[in-house]
Amino acid sequence: MRSVSEQVDVLVVGAAVVRHGRVLATRRTNPPEAAGKWEFPGGKVEVGEQPEEAVVREIREELGCEVRVTGMLAGAQDVKPGYTLRVAVAELAGGEPVPHEHDALRWLGPEELDQVAWLAPDLPFLPELRDLLLDGRRLEGGNVGGAVRIGRTVRRPTGPWTPAVHRVLRRVRAAGLDAVPQVLGTDDRGREILTYLPGTVVDVDEELMTDGQLAATARWIRRLHDALDGALDGDETAGPWRWFDVPDATVLGHNDIAPYNLCFEGDALVGVFDWDLAGPTTPAIELAQLAWSGVPLYRERPAAEVARRLELLASTYAGPSPREVLDAVVRVKRIGIAGIRGWIANGDPAGAAQAAVGEPARTERALEELERRLPSIEAELA
Secondary structure, eight states, rough: OOTSSSOOOEEEEEEEEEETEEEEEEEESTTTTTOOOEOOOOOEEEEOOOHHHHHHHHHHHSSOEEEEEEOSSSEEHHHHHHEEEEEEEEHHHHHHOOSSSSSSEEEEOOOTGGGBBBGGGGGGHHHHHHHHHHEEESSSSSSSOOEEETEEEEOOOOOOTTHHHHHHHHHHHTTSSSSSSOOEEEEETTTTEEOOOOOOOOOTTTTTOOHHHHHHHHHHHHHHHHHTGGGGGTTTOOOOOOSSOTTTTOOOEOOSSSGEEEEEEEEEEEEEOOTTOOEEOOHHHHHHHHHHHHHHHHSSHHHHHHHHHHHHHHHTTTSHHHOOOHHHHHHHHHHHHHHHHHHHHHOOHHHHHHHHHTHHHHHHHHHHHHHHHHHHHHHHHH
């Protein structure tokens, strides 16, 4: 095998086109000895052409889409006498790949790379590529951080709380609750593997949750608590929990139901993620967490409108009164502030993530402002 620095007669470039933590593989039809084998699409670098330019041109010709080269995998491999292969890493920049010179294509995740028969020169590039794919694509939403998407899965860091959280997820899925990720196991980096939940996350800095979305979420919370009814009395869902202690807990819940942990199709709730804080709670606290950023209460809104949306939440859930939910907001935010300070003091990665966005000081300021507005909201509720 020649070194990368040696002069070669013909340089061939393949493209490891990566999307959402999966790589595109294409199946050859010729020559006969290569037919049925899989490869990185690509071709020869023409005279006066840079390898990156050749990748873009070859993918356009072979697959009818545009790519952007982001790097090169290490090493080079002999294809045949006088021909050396290098592999570029690329991302889609336009269009969808359609095989014109191949008879099939597949998107392969890091655990699927060995499921196809690769051409021999491509095989040495797979270990580095597998590690790159495990990086995935960072997901928006969430409130703790560290979640990445790889194909139709989400990978997230685990902790002592993970077994209890997984028991909760399995129990509610078995009860028929929708919008819940399925637990698929762990990956080579020790992260939990969950099914990816597609949908749109509401950006509360730009828009409000609609009344329909608030009501759909409140109905879902009621179904969650019903599905977990009695779980506090048995060992099936026993902790330890990451969520903070609630001495008067009556139910098991999610404990961080907020727009950043929800995805919708229109007004329909289709996904609830970031279950790390699942644990003992109360219906009022669960609704209060949603009210904080979903009504919202963390920033100023007309008191009458706030009261109306609190009443919508409470009446849809059919449990705590709007006033009880409002009182629980102050309580749950104080619990959260103390908990984040504990994370930071104990070196928990979640604490570092929260400190990076200005917590808990940001929530403390918002809570002080809410307490100033409480009399006007209470008057509207009365």
